[in-house]
Amino acid sequence: MKRENSAVRVATIGFAGKSAQSFFDLLRNAQVRTVLDIRLNNTSQLAGFAKKQDLPYFLDRLCNAAYVEMPELAPEPDLLKRYQAKQLAWDAFTAEYVELIARRRVESNLDVDLFHSACLLCSEHLPHRCHRSLAVEYLNAQWNSRLTITHLT
Template sequence: MQVATIGFTNKSAQQFFELLKRAEVRTVLDVRLNNVSQLAGFAKKNDLRYFLSNLLDCGYLELRDLAPEKTMLKRYQAKEIAWKEYADSYLELLARRRVENNLDTGIFDHSCLLCSEDTPHFCHRRLAVEYLNSTWGNSLKITHLY
């Protein structure tokens, strides 16, 4: 299964939608904790759903099970915990939630996990897709769009 990840920060709408188009994404899987903030610009949940549908004939789905917990994210953003501690806590959260058993693998084919971080290196979307890939027998071919 082809699956991508993308962040909207530091991208114009044109860059963002062109990346999704070139990757032939059929469904954007929103894994953000807060997807209605005014800071999200064109990527606010309702606006994004509209743009994806009308520009790319692409679906939109929120996957709250893959979003981090609020307190965990705030502690990382406030630099109270380092990336390694945040990543370990997030992976433990996914295991507790048993996301690998609760998600339909079919929605991941030609999908793209969306978060705000510009690159995947220090973003939970990368951790989520790698976690799922490891628990689903490495059936995902992962591409990071940036």
């Protein structure tokens, strides 16, 4: 059943700077039912407990939550590389990223119901300079402010 006019509760989280206990406690306490992985690199050794291979198991066992990869909300490799190399300022990264997800028509290609009790996952510890915030704000604007957003830190 579609929730056409009701608010959709969605969270965001980054795994960096968190212990596994803190990370999974935040998800469980927020009653997250689905983690939407919007990372470009989700198999790196740096991902530790949040590696794509292991995360579905941990989410199921520790949080009773599902795992969904959502590459359509990940930045393109070149865009992320230029930002990380400080070749792009945050404002320029923001503009290019928002243009990218607009070109991908994510607001039309993603089902808003998938975001109900979901949490967007990336690596950055805090949300203020992270594409997860840009993605959820973009979708909220496109979906007429239907999302109630919480950043889990």
